[in-house]
Amino acid sequence: MSGDLGLWAVPVAMLGGAIRVSTPFLFVSLGECLTERSGRINLGLEGTLTFGAMAGYALAFESGSAWVGVGAAAAAGAGFGAFHGWICRFKGVNDIAMGIALMLLGIGLAFFFGKPYIQPVAPDLPSIPFGFWSDVPQVQAALQVNVLFLVGVALAFGMAWMLRNTALGLRIRVVGDSTEAARAIGIAPDRVQLWATAAGGALAGVAGAYLSLYYPGSWNEGLSSGQGLMAVALVIFARWNPVLCLFAALLFGAAGALGPALQTVGFTSGYYLFFAAPYVLTLALLIFTSTPGNALDSAPGELSITK
């Protein structure tokens, strides 16, 4: 049956698509998750991700190494995150609005400096062929797993463990739940939030580098389709739990991959509705789990979106 999977082509293509499409969601949502666990919200990750995509691509092209690009994207993202973390400590600065401002600035800077890199071809990130056991090309294509995805999976479990079992994780959680309590036990909340926002930005930068260096694998101005903004919703969907972020990212990725997968078997209508499904799901989740006057369960207490 080599080459002809019939309707099985849909789930196979969805699996491959889910892994491919979910990787940027995974990184950017882990970044947002870490930031939000410290009590801040960064709506600017869309800009960070776009700038990371551009910086990663540009540096990979100039240096000839895709990993240098990933490092550059992480560094640029950390810069944006640190800036957001620093600026939001001032009294009266609205972290939601500042996120939007930094999103516009990040996108603007990415487009500004990215113009010369739209044409050149930078090296791609490597992938591992887990589909070697099969001689069906679709299966092989689906199981061609990018290294960054594996890193992201490890990171999701690592971050969950870190938050639950380490002193650092405890500090982040205390600051996120009550800056008063944190101050009382001698933790400087601003500093913890600064580092958590910077680390979150770095992860968003890596997500951008994945977009420009692996899939779709080139830099252009329409590269990001809102993954950075979606991360905010995705983290809510995942109840601020890094491991659930992994599954939420896979679900969002699968929904995004469903449209193209259905097209391969000649089913073309409803493409946009499948694409919007995760947004509807997240909204429904918000509606059914929020109650007036009562913050979302498991949400960090200091988070401005739950107040």
Place this chain on the structure above:
Amino acid sequence: MPRLEAVILPLAALIAGLAVFSLFLIGLGKSPLTFFALVYKAGFGTGFSWQNTLSRVAPLLFAGLCVALPARLGLVVIGGEGAIALGGLAAAVTGVWCGALPGALGLMLMASAAFCVGGAWIGTVGFLRIRRGVNETIASLLMSYIAIALMNHLVEGAFRDPASLNKPSTAPLPAALRVGDMPIGIEVHWGLGIGVLCCVLCWVLLDRTTIGFAARVAGDNIRAAQVQALPVGRLITGFTALGGAMAGLAGYFEVTAIHGAANASLVAGYGFTGILVAFLARHNPLAIIPVAILLAGFQASSGLIQRRMDLPDATILVMQGIVFVTLLLSETLYGRLRLFRPDRWEQRA
């Protein structure tokens, strides 16, 4: 002198932002003086450049109101983009159905459809906020994505004009249902006039009526408003709905004055620029008018700057981003500068 503070601080922030942007240009070896001279020339220097600028103002006015009205109640609504898309679609579909009606009646129906659909869409955000405590920023963002997906789905499906091959669109509007230019000697469509009128009416509503007073009380201190038995829930739903209705009108004018049909061009980022407009205007509907004109002028100069200074078109985006950041940073200074507090002038040690 809080009023003086509310004028001077945003202006100072704007100038500071432009100064930072000038440093950015100097760092790249470009002259900021040339840049601002070109912006003036292309945006405001001649009759033609005014026409170019003013023709871009209308969607910024409406999108700015969509952010500013809920903001007076303390809500950050960022989903105007979706309401613009659905409002435009509603207008286009109504126009196709009313093709046989007299022009004026058809235009009224189209505007009403856009108004109602936009209002219902963002009003839902306010409703969810009071009924379920759902955060309005996230809800409006999600609903914006859903709205755009819905618009694309309907434009490519149920409402598609079979003749639109490369760019799926609704059927083109008949000439009688296209809004024309205002009789003011330059080619600027009615969206500008209606948009300015809406800004003035919203200002009257906010600053000169008891409803607006109640809204401002609720925005300043929601507990106080509840203690005074103000209808906070209805205010929130009403103001978000009105903001959404304004965004719907932006879509209406895009369809009836510019594109002549609803298609993916409706998603042009006006919703996001509107956030900047509203924040720069400090959510004052009257201030939205000059701010929108200023930003439209910057956008109108983009082409000339590209050609003359060899800078990419994203230069304007960078400038807007920097101005937005300095503006929000300036919020921290409110009430902290002795300059604006005559009562404290004597306290200097």
